[in-house]
Structure formats: C-alpha cells, structure tokens
Amino acid sequence: MLPIRIDCHYAGGNIRIVSAEEGLIRLEQDIRDTTEWWFYWNFRATVVSRSEQETVFEFVNGEVVGPWGPAVSDDGISWSWLGSDSLLSRTTFRFRFTETMKQVYFAFSLPYQEHHFERFYSGIAADPRVRRDVLTQSEQLRSVPLLRVGSPSASQHILVTCRHHACESTPSYLMEGLLNYYLAQPESQVLNEYLFHYIPFVDIDGVENGDQGKSRSPHDHNRDYTEAPVYRSTTAIIEYARQLRPTAGIDLHGPYKWGGRNDVPFLVKQDPPVQGEIERLSLHLERITAARSTPDAIRHRSADDIDMGVEWNQPHGKNASAAFRRAGARLAFTLEFPYFGKGEIAITIENSRQFGEDTAKALEAYLLESP
Template sequence: MRKKDILFNDIIITDQFPGGNIIVDKIESNNVYLRQDLRDTKPWWHYWNFKITINRPQKLVFHFQDDIIGYFGPAINEGKGWHYNKNTFISHKSFSYDFLYAGTYQFAFSIPYQVEDFERFFNKIENSAQKHFAVKTKGGRDQFYISAGNIQADKTILFTCRHHACESVAEFVLEGVLEELILTSNPIIKECGIYCFPFVDLDGVENGDQGKDRQPHDHNRDYTDEPIYPTVRYLKKFINSKSLLYSIDFHCPAKFYGIHDLMSLIQLEAPHNTAQELFSSFLEKQNQKDKCSIQYFQKNNIVHGKDWNLGAPPTFARFCNRSGVKLAFTFEVPYFGHRQEPYMPQELREFGKSFAKALIGYYNDTNN
C-alpha cells in the first residue's frame, strides 16, 4: 500500500502517478529524508521516482539511506522533458536542487518509461503494426503486444522488455530496434513475423514497483512448469505456438559501476552460446560502422559461469533456447553508461537502430 502524499509547510511530495515510488521519512528545514519503496522486493533494489510541488523558490537537499543516486545526479523533469544536471550530485546518497520557480518537478533514479511513452512511439509505427490483447494481468490490466511484418510466415522474431519493472532505459533501445525493422525495407520485415511484448511486468511498471527480486520470484524467474504470472503463462504458450527464429529480451543491469556500465549480451551455456557469439560479432561491427555514440564490444559480454551469470535459473532466454529458438538471449542496457555524460534517449534509439541492422546482417548470413 502506498503512503498518501507527504505535505510539509509549502512542500508536497507524491508517488501517486504511473511509475511513482518513494517513502518520505521526514523533512527538517531544507533537508528531505527519503528512501525507495521496496514493496515485495527482497532483499533490496534501487528504483525510486517522485514528484514534488513547491509554492515558492527554495533550495532543498534530498538524502537517501542507500547509494542509489547515479553519477550525474537524479533524472530531472521540470515540465519540458527529462535531463540530468551533474551539479545536483552531492554523493550517491544525496543530491540538491535549487527550485527557482514554484511548480511541480519530478525526480527519478533514471529516465522513466511508462505505457504512455510507448503509446507515443506506437503512433509512429501504427500504420505498419497492430496491437493485440494477450491476457488480463494479476492487477486487472490488459496485457498487450504488437505485431508487424509477415505474420503469416513460418519465421518469427520476438522481442520482450520489462521482465523487471524498473528497467526503463532498455525501452529506448527497443524503440530503435522496432523502428528500424518495421519502417525500413529489409528482409526481416518481408519474410518474418515480428512480435513485441514491451511490458512483461505491466502491473509493476505502472505501479512503480522494483520488479527485480519480487517475492516469491520475479517475472524473469517464472518460466517454470507452473508460472504464477498470467503474462508469463501466456508467453510460454505463445513461444510454443510459433516457429520462433530469434527471441531477444532487453534488460537494464544493476545500478552502476563496472560491468553494469557497459552494453552487454548475457551468454548462456553451450551449445546456445555459439549463435550468441556470432550475433555479437555482427553487432560490434555494425556498431562501429554506424559510429554509434554508445559503443558495444563483444569482449564485454557476460559469459556463462562468470560474475553473476551462474547456474541455470528459469529465465525467458533459457526457456526460449530450450524450446528450440535458434538465437535467444538477454541484452543489458546500462542506466547511465561509463562516459563523462549519461546515455540519453535519442542516442539509445540510434543504438537500437544499429542493433536492428546487425540482426538483419545476421539473418542474411545464416538464413540463405
């Protein structure tokens, strides 16, 4: 259960909006003490997203209990779109903001992406794509997916995103992938059916849940004999009903530092890693050819048996591979990156377009 809006003198803080997530512990003078709402996630995760309304100019300092502020401070929306301002960064636990005008402002761990954002994107492709109802979620929402291309063909490609509700930045890459495949003339759109579930954990996305490590397990650990989430049950049947050629699941990694700042393909155990490595080589070459501002290097893949990529949990990618999909993997899109400036939506979309070109190249090489 979410807390009600927090009102203190001339300040109102709320998470009562799609994707909202915050707990305010106290406000003392110009210091706001707050934390992320873990809800049913255990033991811990990093997502937060709140709006604040003030009625006079003032400077506030926001203090979190955990290290959950990125390198560039919070994502900020002052009513004209999202951006970062590194001058707001104090530490990974605190940031400051100088409110020059009365009004409502929004701050988040990273740039959010809600259903309304996908609807705006869908307007761009709606003449070449269709939207379908899949199933009712646990929360009673209409789970949807889209299709495009030659849906009568015996070759199908499936994209998914938001198995973990908080992993918003990956959606911008997915937009680029879909735009390139659907709106350009290429052999995949002509010869394959393209399907996409942009919000696997739709309830979590709109409710502002962490999603990751949701108890008793999250959506990307639900590909068992008896899934508990309606969307996963539907997806399992969907996968088994199609002649799937490729399935790609877009994620964001842990918050930041090290491998979590790099674009990476999560490789599975042999023999599934062979096709993944071949695609990786196409992706690296295409990324360099397109001179993408966001770079990808195959050496940054997280191979099975290293770092956190251990064991054989019941994930989407593993289920697809075991179901006979020729190329299936998870791809991790960092929240911020490792540069002197953060990854922003438009360049993430451009990365996605290059990703799609690499997939076309891989298709041409392996299906002729």
C-alpha cells in the same frame, strides 16, 4: 508549512519520506515485496509556496543517485538528466526551485511507462506492417500489450520481451529504435521474412505501480519459466512461444545500478550451440557500433559479454531466454542495457534509440547471413 510537497501517486511513482524540513528532505526507495535491497525511486515535488529556494534531497538507504544526478521532468513524460553538478554525493542531490515552477518529477533513471509506449505506438500504428493485440490480462486486470511488426505471411518469428523487472526502463527506448529502423525501410527484407512479436511490459502491474520488480517475492517474473508459473503474463508467454517456435528470442533487461560491466551494454550467453549464435551477433553489434561517428554513441564490445557459468549467469532454466531456447529458438539471449553509461557518455533517450537502431542492423546482418 513546507514550501514543497512530496508524493508518488502517479504511474511509476516510488518513494518513502523519512523526514522533511525546509531545505532538507530525507527519503528512501520503497522496496515493497522485493526480497533484497534494490535502488529504484521516482517522486514528484509540488511547489506549495512560490519562492526561489534550494532544497537538498538525501537518501538514507544506500547509494542510489547516479553520476548525472537524478532524471528530471516537468511533466512526467519528457525526461533528461539534471546534471552532475547537482550531485553532492551518491546519496544526495540538490535542486533550486524557482517562483514559476509548479511541480518537478525526479527519478533514479529515465522512466518508461505505458503512456510512453502509447505515444510510440501512435507514431507507427498507421503502418500496415504493424498490428496490436493483447497477450493476456495482468493480475490487476491491465491489458498486457503484444505488438506484431512485419509480414503476417512471414515464415519465421522473433519474440522480444521487456520489463520482466519493472524498474529496468532504458531498454524500452532501445526497442523503439530497433523497430523504427526496420519500419523506416519501405521494403525491409527482415520484415518480409520475419515477424517480430514484442511484449513491452511483462510485469505491467509493477511498471505502472512503481515497483522495483527485481527479486519480487516469491520470485520475480524472470524466474517464473517453470512447469508451474505463478504470473499470468509468463504463463501466456510460455504457451505463445511454444506455438510460435521462434527463430530468435530476445529478452531486454537493465543490469545492476552501476560499476564495471553494468555501465555498458552486454549480452548474456548460453551454452553451445546457442553460445556460438550469440557470439556471431555480438561481433556484428561491436562492428556496427564502432563505426558510429557521433560523440555520444554507445559502443558494444563482445569482450564485455558474460559467459554461461560466470558470476551470476548460472544455468537454472527458469528465465525467459532459457524458455525461448526450449521453444526452439536458434538464437536466444538476454541483452543488458545500462541505466547511466560510462565515462563522459551518458545514457539518454536519443542515444538509447540509436543503440536500438544499431542492434537492429546487427540482427539484420546476422539473420540475412544465417542459413
């Protein structure tokens, strides 16, 4: 019998075992109904035989281990990086189990599940400026949360969506920092004048089931903003945005796994006149993040933003930011936030929330200077 047992039977779990022998386990990510290769994985190792030992985990379907090794947790709730010294290659990492360990969770990046959102919500629920509702029911009859933050009498609205692609988890921590910044102010001018409408899990089934979510067949949630959407959540968002007529619509995403622009936060632009509004916000964000003195602060450079018509940012009108624009948003864009980071600055839960605070400050500056 092997000294450890591998499984993924929990929220967000995703793995396939290719082969297993003592000291070496070969694995691959479960791509499921994704129509192209993708990289998300998340598994649990339960210690069966209590003895100190080193195990090598090797992925056989592409380079899917980041620069800091895997994210690791002993409870599936609190996560950190195992460290670059665990990295044998971008397909392989090692871990030493000790006699006191019962189980250890490993993941491609820092996970964020529904239970993380519930913990965040419990910390702000008592604030009278926070109200919770259900947007709709998912295909698997999960409730899709809708969080409203701000004054109910506010005349202007900001719609924020996250997790159109289930595996793109780090922006969820960013959003916690953004909302906490405004709620920390007893009298926030932004919350007095604007009401935030936050949908944390557009693809809640994919998030909880541990799907990749990107390029799901027949198309994923962020290509469903059409005249005949196939998903319940996007159908509900289209109608909600139409009735809301938001001033701003923000869609949070994670980019490709790593490399180049994918290692830093960047804004995805649209055509004029929205392009000019995005560029104004981007300059505020660049200025605010540049002023951070903490050594692990995540910086934004407007030069990293991607123009409409460049690379994959092509006009097709089927994504959320295009839908926000059609609903009347003056400012409508996608914010891509990396999985890992760049250089010596790793993406962590703490600095992701800090970047969310900086994003809130940039949005505040933009909104309060706008006509």
